[in-house]
Amino acid sequence: MDLDRSLVSGSMALLVLKLLEERDLYGYEMMETLRARSDDTFHLKAGTLYPLLHGLEEKGLVTAYEREAAAGKPRRYYHLTDQGRCALTEKEASWQRYARAMHRVLKGGACCAGA
Amino acid sequence: MDLDRSLVSGSMALLVLKLLEERDLYGYEMMETLRARSDDTFHLKAGTLYPLLHGLEEKGLVTAYEREAAAGKPRRYYHLTDQGRCALTEKEASWQRYARAMHRVLKGGACCAGA
DNA sequence: CCCTCCTATATAGATATTCGATATATCGGA
């Protein structure tokens, strides 16, 4: 499942890149934003997010910079690179294709089921 | 990602159950049907399908029976049980929920981005 | 006749994604 492997299982990467399209964010913020935006459907965990971000950075899809917060630990912000923007476009297209195919299969069956 | 783990990564199980909702099928047939139905998007591999079918059988979601073909090896047909039908309904609902959440996140960003 | 491809099922090992648990550090409230 070429498409599946890197996309649907890896949908977290797509979601993170999508969030960064709008503005720079730090990790913790992403978790909350994603939860809110998805109406509490996506619960991205810290143990998933941080390794993912490091991976994206290695691939050059995002860059990172640190900034002190008013209180607490300094925050590590992530910024989408041009390459990241490109990858995002591709991943979005793949998702659309995947979702459409799912829809076609799920709709095709049931009652009358033309085949 | 509770939802994600068992559903989106496990979307193959959903697809297989969906195909069996219509009529009994044997493994090889499923691969071809799925490919055709999804407009060549899903390429379910033998090494994925057969272990998956065994798993579904163990869980009681499908039953299997063998039947000779006109030629070649005998075919192992799979039939959806009531329990399987129930699981299918649940998985379909979960998929809808997931797809909707994805749509919300992917749509929410971009230009105007209300938040 | 042999070799390869297509049908058909099956298993083992590899890879990737995500989670749970754990660790660190700072701040505010009970």
Next chain:
DNA sequence: TCCGATATATCGAATATCTATATAGGAGGG
């Protein structure tokens, strides 16, 4: 002072899927 929230990080485990390989019969070409 101890706990919870913020904030980042890493490791081991679970799971899904893939690739490669094996078996087996039939059809077609060299």
